[in-house]
Amino acid sequence: MADSKSITMKDVAREAGVALGTVSKVVNGIPVGKSYQRAVEEAIDRLGYRVNRQARALRCMKSNIVEIILPNLYNPFFSRLADCLCRELSRRSYQTLLFLTECSFELEQAYMLMSEQQMVSGIICLTYNPNLRIPKGIPTVSIDRSLGPGIACVASDNFGGGCLAAQKLLENGCKRLAFLRTGASLPNETDKRRDGFIRACTDAGVPCHCECVNDGTPYSAFEDFLRSHLHDGRLDFDGLFCATDLLAYKIQRSLEQMGLRVPEDVQIIGYDGARCFGDQEYYCSTIVQPTEEMARLCVDLALQSSAQSIPCLLQLPVSYASGGSTRD
Amino acid sequence: MADSKSITMKDVAREAGVALGTVSKVVNGIPVGKSYQRAVEEAIDRLGYRVNRQARALRCMKSNIVEIILPNLYNPFFSRLADCLCRELSRRSYQTLLFLTECSFELEQAYMLMSEQQMVSGIICLTYNPNLRIPKGIPTVSIDRSLGPGIACVASDNFGGGCLAAQKLLENGCKRLAFLRTGASLPNETDKRRDGFIRACTDAGVPCHCECVNDGTPYSAFEDFLRSHLHDGRLDFDGLFCATDLLAYKIQRSLEQMGLRVPEDVQIIGYDGARCFGDQEYYCSTIVQPTEEMARLCVDLALQSSAQSIPCLLQLPVSYASGGSTRD
């Protein structure tokens, strides 16, 4: 009890009868004389010594901490991402410092700059602030949005995913397609979901409607949209591609309330690959983001101290998964 | 560019033409002379100085970091908890260091002890290791499991929740009840869900069956159980209380595959209050844990430096929410 004054290297050195520097070497795996090695290791065990990471960080001007900035953890895509990132970091003996912004520009900026007083090894962030100031000298990786030259951006192949969605709907016999989206008004990588979708539609010679609303807009705007395209209990579209699984989920519920059946009357494909309870069934047919691979890549980049000509944008391939809202 | 050698207090002191100690005082809100105050603040702005938290932590032997240990972030209950905890900590100017264990006893222990070399302000954990060694001198809060005397445990009112589930099923006309559970073989607070359920059944004079299997057991054990109680397309039970929403969700799917309708033939209540996409509809009728309040309480306790006679167990009230798997 009275002891717990925290054991330091000095204590270990005294206990082992060696100099402070020798202990440090042993702790850091730098070779020392066999007998010293043993003596120090025994003393460490005996005393239960553990290195003080703050002191080390201060001295080395670098902690083994990576900062993660996300909007929240209740959205399954973000929580899955956080899960994968944290695990991948642990695997490499790094720690995860987590910040949640709920998309507040101010918080995004504040947490971003926090790293400066923190000596973190890297930053992995998913932000929306268009004027985000990035701390210099800290490897930074952005997810789904380009933060400017020199900052790596990791994303899924949004364009390819959009194409894939169109292809699948067409394969399943859809003739009248529409793309629905609610999202940041600022340009980011996820815009390409629409571009890819339109491209595939154009290539196939099939017309397609786009209904995109800004983030502030209430969901009811989509219900109005659907109703305005409902004639005699029949929707003008038989295939919908929604920019996220969440939107797909809501749209499906709206359609069902209007008396339409999914997938019999209307087929829907979402984007993300979200699953019930995180690892059970897909909520809907979806374009699956390779979350684990994205996390691994983010960590790779965030730990790459030397900015050795990192590509500005890295896109990872997506896949399609049937989840009940399509007829395949 | 060439400057970014990180600005220190010393730089600020020189810039402002005052002593180091004066800068420290300003930074920490300790009163100094009016003119000094201004000079220092201006210098700080001009130089863009930010306090180095590692140095402060080292000097004060205490960082403003709270360690959170959870099994994972894909399970909605855990991710919601993490979300609330992180937000609550931020609100009080603390940072969140996140560790995920996937219930590995070794990792639980390793992360628990990590705090010793970290000078964290507190630990909030949800663990299963029965022999977990707790670092001394760091305020520790356990969720859903008592870690022994002196360690606060925060949980929802599991017993009350069990009672409530039974009451709701009975109110809805159920006559033949059963409790289903898969969970840690080690005793923890969530065991009381069963106890409360049984108690309410007993009080009401209604028989109830309990089917509890250990964590390792494959889910198919429950399917076998259900099948063994299925006679002529009719289940021996018309009301099920599942220890978690996830189990309720799986059971519902199994029943539907067997040709039974929920809630017409069998009503189901889960526990947790999990929602689709984190904030949409409930997956099923459920006993809702007050996650936000629990998080707040955990943070309260984890930051309470003085162990001023903290109650060992704190239970927060639950509520019932209808989610389609019952007839109310």
Next chain:
DNA sequence: TTGTAAGCGTTATCAC
């Protein structure tokens, strides 16, 4: 190969 000593950026204790 080992020991010594100078910091890393803060805070806190004192003389002034």
Next chain:
DNA sequence: GTGATAACGCTTACAA
């Protein structure tokens, strides 16, 4: 009220 100065625990030249 202000300003030197000594730690905090560790790493790393550099000297022995």
